[in-house]
Amino acid sequence: MIAVDYGTTPLPNLPGHVTICEVGPRDGLQNESTVVPVEIKAEFVARLVDAGHRVVETTSFVHPKWVPQLADAEELLSQVERVSGVRYPVLVPNEHGLERALARDVRDIAIFASATETFAQRNLNRSIEQSLEMFAPVIARARAAGIGVRGYLSMCFGDPWEGEVSRQQVVRIATQLLDAGCTELSLGDTIGVATPGQVDALLRDLFEVGVSADQIAVHFHDTYGQALTNTFVALQRGITTIDASAGGLGGCPYAGSATGNLATEDLVWHLHGLGIDTGIDLQKLVETSAWLVGYMGRTCLARTVAALT
Known part of the structure; x- marks a missing residue:
């Protein structure tokens, strides 16, 4: 069906333009048990760019032992034809990962921090403070090389082991990451438990300590069906960078209750209906997700894809 x-x-009081950070190739695929061939991944990235995306998180330099799906990072980057004006961020866990990224002329990286001690131990095998110490030289070296650094902060609203997460703790770690040199901070609802009041309160607290809306992105999972509602609250607070994953793919290999990301197609439908520009061709995006999940033998989680195919 053609989009009507x-x-x-x-x-x-809503922004006129929103940048969607497409996380499908990295966050969307990392939890898939069936390894997707590198040629398919490269075509996926190319099709996302052709659909109008200008930020496509492409892969990760995490050790393949932990995320086998992304063991082909170098090969993928060699196959991706980079388009002028498009950013292709790569997740790096440490200085070794940064060195691998530099060797591939990566111009944007991301690091992955935690707002809770339990998840920091499970995901990074170190405490929050130890992880921040590990990230400091990565951020410094990247910035010195003229590379943008996105800081992911996970478990901002709830943790499957610790329950409710203190906003004060989130604010403390968020400001530490920004003070260390992160050029953008993505607030993660890693297990999809956030509700609109929580999102509004956290953003308000961050603004009160001097963080600006243009430094923040939001990253919602749709476990309880709240991702679009939470996104709307963020828009009302002036946030203009939203993370989403084509077809709603994704989860977290270290948090079993984390289901799919906010589907990019549902987000685009939502934003376009509000007259907010994204630069994305929805029909091309729908065709891309339908192609990928068809290849993977999966049912697409994006309702907009189901409605338009």
Whole structure:
């Protein structure tokens, strides 16, 4: 089915343009048990760019023992034809990962921190403070090389082992990451438990300590069906960078209750209906996700894909 234009109805006090950080090739695929061939991954990235994406998180330099799906990072980067004006961030866990990224002329990296001690131990095998110490030289070296550094902060709203997460703790770690030199901070609802009031309160707390809206991105999982609602609250607070995954792919290999990411197609439908520009061709994006999940033998989680195919 071809996407029908049902018109737009803007609402006041919302941004006119939103940048979608497409995390499908990395976060979307990392938890898949069936390894996707590198040629398919390269085509996936190319199709996302052709659909209008200008930020596509491409892969990760984490050790293949921990995420076998991404063991082909170097090969994938050699196959991806980089388009001018498009950013292709790569997740790096430490200085060794940064060296691998530098060797491939990566211009944007991401690091992955935790707002809770339990997840820091399970995901990074070190405490929060130890992980921040590990990231400090990575951030410094990357910035010295003119590379943008996105800081992911996971478990910002709830943790499967610790329950509710203190906003004060999230703010403390977030400001430490920004002070260390991160150029952007992505607030992660890793297990999808956040509700609109929590999102609004955390953003308000961050703004009160001097963090600006243009330094923040939001990363919602849709476990309880709240991702779009939470996104809307973030938009009302002036956030203009939203993470999403084509087809709703994704999860977290270290948190079993983390289901799929916010589906990019559902986000685009939502934003376009509000008259918010994304630069993305929804029909091309739908065709891309339908192609990929078809190849993988999966049912697509994005409702917009189901409606338009």
